Amino acid sequence: MNMGNSKVWTLVLLLAVLAGVVYYYMAGLQRRSGIFFENEDQSLKYKQPSLVQGRSDVVTVTPWLAPVVWEGTFDPSLLDSVYRLKNISVAVTVFAVGKYTRFLPDFLKTAEQHFFLGFRVRLYVFTDQPDKVPKVSMAKGRQVMVRLVPISKRWQEISARRMELIQTLIEAELQSNTDYIFCLDVDSKFHGRWGTESLGSLVAVIHPGYYTTPRTGLPYERRPQSRAYVAHGEGDFYYCGGAFGGILQEVYLLAKTCRTNFEADAKDGIEAAWQEESHLNRFMWINKPSKVLSPEYLWQDFKAITPEIHIIRFSGVTKNYADIRPN
Numbered sequence: 289m290n291m292g293n294s295k296v297w298t299l300v301l302l303l304a305v306l307a308g309v310v311y312y313y314m315a316g317l318q319r320r321s322g323i324f325f326e327n328e329d330q331s332l333k334y335k336q337p338s339l340v341q342g343r344s345d346v347v348t349v350t351p352w353l354a355p356v357v358w359e360g361t362f363d364p365s366l367l368d369s370v371y372r373l374k375n376i377s378v379a380v381t382v383f384a385v386g387k388y389t390r391f392l393p394d395f396l397k398t399a400e401q402h403f404f405l406g407f408r409v410r411l412y413v414f415t416d417q418p419d420k421v422p423k424v425s426m427a428k429g430r431q432v433m434v435r436l437v438p439i440s441k442r443w444q445e446i447s448a449r450r451m452e453l454i455q456t457l458i459e460a461e462l463q464s465n466t467d468y469i470f471c472l473d474v475d476s477k478f479h480g481r482w483g484t485e486s487l488g489s490l491v492a493v494i495h496p497g498y499y500t501t502p503r504t505g506l507p508y509e510r511r512p513q514s515r516a517y518v519a520h521g522e523g524d525f526y527y528c529g530g531a532f533g534g535i536l537q538e539v540y541l542l543a544k545t546c547r548t549n550f551e552a553d554a555k556d557g558i559e560a561a562w563q564e565e566s567h568l569n570r571f572m573w574i575n576k577p578s579k580v581l582s583p584e585y586l587w588q589d590f591k592a593i594t595p596e597i598h599i600i601r602f603s604g605v606t607k608n609y610a611d612i613r614p615n
């Protein structure tokens with residue numbers, strides 16, 4: 289080999305090393321920015337979407353074009369891969385005051401089995417008895433946070449005061465570390481997946497007891513003196529007080545509005561038929577939810593399953609009100 293040839297080979301070698309360094313640097317940049325030029329993520333391999341096949345036994349979009357989420361209308365792995373890139377963080381509020389602490393073990397244990405698996409989750413437990421919050425083993429990135437609240441003599445107040453405490457929690461603690469929040473009843477258990485398909489700006493759950501009831505039969509607050517008033521001939525669906533959520537900004541507005549209206553009603557000596565649930569229904573009628581969750585997302589254990597329910601994801605346990613409420 290003469291000197292001329294060895295210079296050429298050295299140059300080729302250097303260029304090859306340089307090309308390798310540039311390739312790895314670019315690949316790292318793509319990964320960090322979340323931009324993928326190739327389908328490196330195998331979870332993006334999913335069934336082809338169809339425009340002519342799908343659930344036809346239920347309505348899957350509202351008249352204001354919000355999706356209604358039912359089993360069979362979404363691809364969980366596709367949705368998870370979209371939100372995994374965003375590294376989202378979800379907060380949950382749950383209240384266990386007085387005898388309702390007895391529901392915490394099952395609620396927390398089943399949340400860890402079914403709620404946003406693989407995502408960052410903080411469960412805020414509001415209670416008057418922090419020592420009754422069970423220690424539940426949680427996966428990495430998931431934790432239980434306990435907040436002390438006073439007990440009240442009336443269950444109606446405990447239930448309704450949740451709006452004030454959700455408002456304060458968002459103001460004081462969540463703004464810098466949370467993307468989405470869900471507010472749930474504690475006397476419930478998860479039985480199936482509740483995940484990224486439920487995310488939206490403002491999310492409401494249709495009450496399992498009233499999803500086939502004509503408007504006139506929906507238990508809205510019907511007295512015009514109340515700020516929760518919904519007139520006959522008005523309203524969309526009847527939504528649960530036991531599960532709602534969305535982005536912080538929207539849930540903040542919901543909680544603040546319901547709290548303010550509930551307190552103004554109280555000054556006028558009126559309490560809406562179903563406390564904060566009535567105010568929530570009024571709010572959702574005026575500020576339409578951007579995503580609606582079917583009754584799969586809050587069933588009731590005592591209810592017989594109907595043909596359109598293919599899975600129960602979250603369900604209220606059957607309880608003896610006289611035994612557990614303070615009044």
Ligand code: UD2
Pocket residue numbers: 382383384385386387388443446447472473474475527528529530531562563564565586604612613614
């Ligand atoms: C419905 C709603 C509930 C609320 C209530 C208003 C559903 C499934 N439930 O349920 O969200 O709107 O009507 O009347 O939509 N709590 C305590 N300690 C108490 C009483 C209540 O911690 O002594 C908390 C607890 O988190 C409970 C929640 O308040 O899950 C709602 O109270 P409830 O379950 O007794 O209300 P209920 O069954 O009438």
